[in-house]
Amino acid sequence: MQCRLCLEDRKLSDSHIIPEFLYKDLYKNHRMMEINGRKKKGWKTLQKGVREKLLCADCESLLNLEYEIPFQMQWLTPESITQYTTHTAVYDYPTFKLFHLSILFRASVSSLPAFQEVNLGVVHEERIRKMILSKDPGLNWEYPIQALAVINGYGKVEKRVITSPISRRFQNHIAYGQIYGGAMWWIMVSSHRNDRFCKEGLQPSGQITMMAIPWNEIGVMQDASKMVKRAPLK
Numbered sequence: 001m002q003c004r005l006c007l008e009d010r011k012l013s014d015s016h017i018i019p020e021f022l023y024k025d026l027y028k029n030h031r032m033m034e035i036n037g038r039k040k041k042g043w044k045t046l047q048k049g050v051r052e053k054l055l056c057a058d059c060e061s062l063l064n065l066e067y068e069i070p071f072q073m074q075w076l077t078p079e080s081i082t083q084y085t086t087h088t089a090v091y092d093y094p095t096f097k098l099f100h101l102s103i104l105f106r107a108s109v110s111s112l113p114a115f116q117e118v119n120l121g122v123v124h125e126e127r128i129r130k131m132i133l134s135k136d137p138g139l140n141w142e143y144p145i146q147a148l149a150v151i152n153g154y155g156k157v158e159k160r161v162i163t164s165p166i167s168r169r170f171q172n173h174i175a176y177g178q179i180y181g182g183a184m185w186w187i188m189v190s191s192h193r194n195d196r197f198c199k200e201g202l203q204p205s206g207q208i209t210m211m212a213i214p215w216n217e218i219g220v221m222q223d224a225s226k227m228v229k230r231a232p233l234k
């Protein structure tokens with residue numbers, strides 16, 4: 001069968017759409033945390049261990065070595081961040097960006113109902129596929145990423161929540177949002193640049209500023225943008 005990443009005819013693995021290590025805190029706690037008001041907000045928690053035959057062993061290994069392991073080593077959020085304050089950190093831009101794009105790509109090629117809101121379309125799917133394979137993070141304005149740290153009722157960064165991705169319109173662009181690893185990630189998918197979105201998100205220097213938001217206030221794109229806007233950008 002055809003691997004969705006390299007497009008070669010290969011034996012396919014049972015691929016994770018969301019990398020396995022992100023579930024580690026979920027397994028530890030034996031239960032999924034519910035997000036307050038999730039019905040109203042449109043968030044839906046994702047069941048653990050969602051797999052599908054998508055990628056060959058070589059591509060699985062590429063994603064793991066090039067993006068998942070580097071992300072895991074870099075993504076060390078503090079245990080707690082005060083609500084409505086910001087946390088700024090600097091990551092390795094190419095691997096950090098491509099890690100999130102690799103999840104978005106897998107969600108797009110997946111036929112599982114949990115990922116049905118992600119449809120990158122032929123042009124973006126092909127562009128992102130090539131970027132992942134060639135380890136090319138693309139231009140700075142391409143597929144910009146914003147993040148909000150998700151804070152639970154105890155003031156801790158909540159890493160036990162993984163949601164299905166959702167799509168929202170943002171100033172005539174499409175953005176996909178998903179919670180995993182303690183943050184809500186928004187990726188804008190558009191052929192046109194949006195300077196405002198870029199300015200508030202991951203910078204080419206690898207710096208990203210995240211506002212810490214209580215999990216019951218995680219809303220739609222406009223809210224996220226408004227909150228990040230309050231954060232002082234350095």
Ligand SMILES: [Zn+2]
Nearest residue numbers: 003006056059
């Ligand atoms: Zn492959």
